[in-house]
Every structure is written in C-alpha cells, then in structure tokens.
Amino acid sequence: MATYTYEDIPIDNNTIKYLFNANGNKLSYAEFIELLRLGDENFLDTFKKALNEATNKLFAYVWECPPIHKEMTNKPFEFVVTKSMALRHIKQDYSSFKEQIIESNNKDVCSFLSLGKDATLIVPIPCHNLDYKNISNFTKNASKEQQIKFWQEVADKLVECLEFGTSKWLSTSGLGVHYLHIRIDSKPKYYVWKEYLQFKLEKNN
Structure with a gap:
C-alpha cells in the first residue's frame, strides 16, 4: 500500500x-x-x-x-x-442548481455545463441539515462515501474535458452561487492566484 x-x-x-x-x-x-x-x-x-x-x-x-x-x-x-x-460568511444557497440536482439520477453528485457553456460544473447533491456552501464545509461535513463519489466525478469529467486537447483550469470560487461547485474551465475565469494566471504550459518530458 x-x-x-x-x-x-x-x-x-x-x-x-x-x-x-x-x-x-x-x-x-x-x-x-x-x-x-x-x-x-x-x-x-x-x-x-x-x-x-x-x-x-x-x-x-x-x-x-x-x-x-x-x-x-x-x-x-x-x-x-x-x-x-x-466565503466564510455566505449562507448556503443551491437554488441556481436546483433543476440539475432534481434531475440527477445520482444521490451523491451531479455535473453539467455552466450557463455560458464554457465550463463543466461538478456539484454535490444536498444532504439534509448539512452545509456544503464551500469546499471547507463540504470536506468537514459530507460523508466519506459522498466525498469519494464527488471527487470521482471531478476526475472523470476532467479526463473527458482534457480529451479535447485544450488546457483546463480546475478550481472553486463560490462567490456567485453560494454552494460548492468545482469548475473545469477553458480559462481562469475567477482565479485569484496570479502565479497560475501566468503559468507556462510545458509538455511532459
């Protein structure tokens, strides 16, 4: 191991x-x-x-x-x-994702395109009385099973997106919709860390 x-x-x-x-x-x-x-x-x-x-x-x-x-x-x-x-002081609000959550056949996670169709969003299914307003709260509060399924979906969607041959940015923001959603973006739309905005993409050795 x-x-x-x-x-x-x-x-x-x-x-x-x-x-x-x-x-x-x-x-x-x-x-x-x-x-x-x-x-x-x-x-x-x-x-x-x-x-x-x-x-x-x-x-x-x-x-x-x-x-x-x-x-x-x-x-x-x-x-x-x-x-x-x-992000510390926001209140959980997943109403913007309600339609996708309701339509999901998965009890742990759902994924879908953003409104602008330029990003894939991965969202945990809400759990009664648990706060998933950001990645901190989700990591503290979600069951191990849900966290495993959530990150599996993130990885699966990232692999799918990478097959198109373009660069992708993996991140969370959460200042727009106050509920955890991982973003797989075609550009660093909400990035705050400047080093990654200037990051040079180099092929594998």
Whole structure:
C-alpha cells in the first residue's frame, strides 16, 4: 500500500500551496486524477486532511490548481488555497442548481455545463441539515462515501474535458452561487492566484 503525504508551503498569511508525495516521490497530475477515479481511500484521507488543515488555518478559501493539458499530466500535482472571508460568511444557497440536482439520477453528485457553456460544473447533491456552501464545509461535513463519489466525478469529467486537447483550469470560487461547485474551465475565469494566471504550459518530458 502506498504511503501518501503532503507538503504545505505558506506563501503569505492568506495563501498556502500544497503538494503531494507517494512513497516519497512527487505525485503527478495523472496520478492524482487516477487516484480520485479509483476512489482510493488512502489517498483521499490524505487529501481531505490537507483541505481540513487549510480550513483550520484560513477558515474558508478558494481552491485553485495550475492549468492542465493532456500532454503535461506527468508534472507534479499542486494546488493553492487563498483565504476568503466572503466565503466564510455566505449562507448556503443551491437554488441556481436546483433543476440539475432534481434531475440527477445520482444521490451523491451531479455535473453539467455552466450557463455560458464554457465550463463543466461538478456539484454535490444536498444532504439534509448539512452545509456544503464551500469546499471547507463540504470536506468537514459530507460523508466519506459522498466525498469519494464527488471527487470521482471531478476526475472523470476532467479526463473527458482534457480529451479535447485544450488546457483546463480546475478550481472553486463560490462567490456567485453560494454552494460548492468545482469548475473545469477553458480559462481562469475567477482565479485569484496570479502565479497560475501566468503559468507556462510545458509538455511532459
């Protein structure tokens, strides 16, 4: 069984970068995606621990990954979290996604195109009396089963989107619709971490 660990690198008081290791080696984007698709509980426990640590330090945050292209998936996986007081104080409201949630045949997660058709959104199905207003609350409150299914859907949709051969940005914002939704975007529409806005896409070695 692989041993997974993470590194947390404070950038400033409001921003932390996270990287992951598998048996002491940097975890690639391809490996990250595959572990999510497999629902690997060992890795997901480590991933969840990192997200919860970020919550303990920042309370609420936007979650952003560097842009990814199918020809650069062997690069190390990382993400940055940036503190957001606005996300901490919003109230859960999934009414904008109500139609898609009701029509879903899946009890844990649904996915669909954004109104502008330029992004795929992955949304957890609401659970009675649980607050999923942002990624912090979802990670703290959702069952392990729902979190596994949710991240599996994220990985599956990311693989589908990458097949088109264009770069994709994986992130959360949540300042528009006050309910967790992972975005797979064709551009960094709501990104706040400047390094990823200027990120150079390099093919696998």
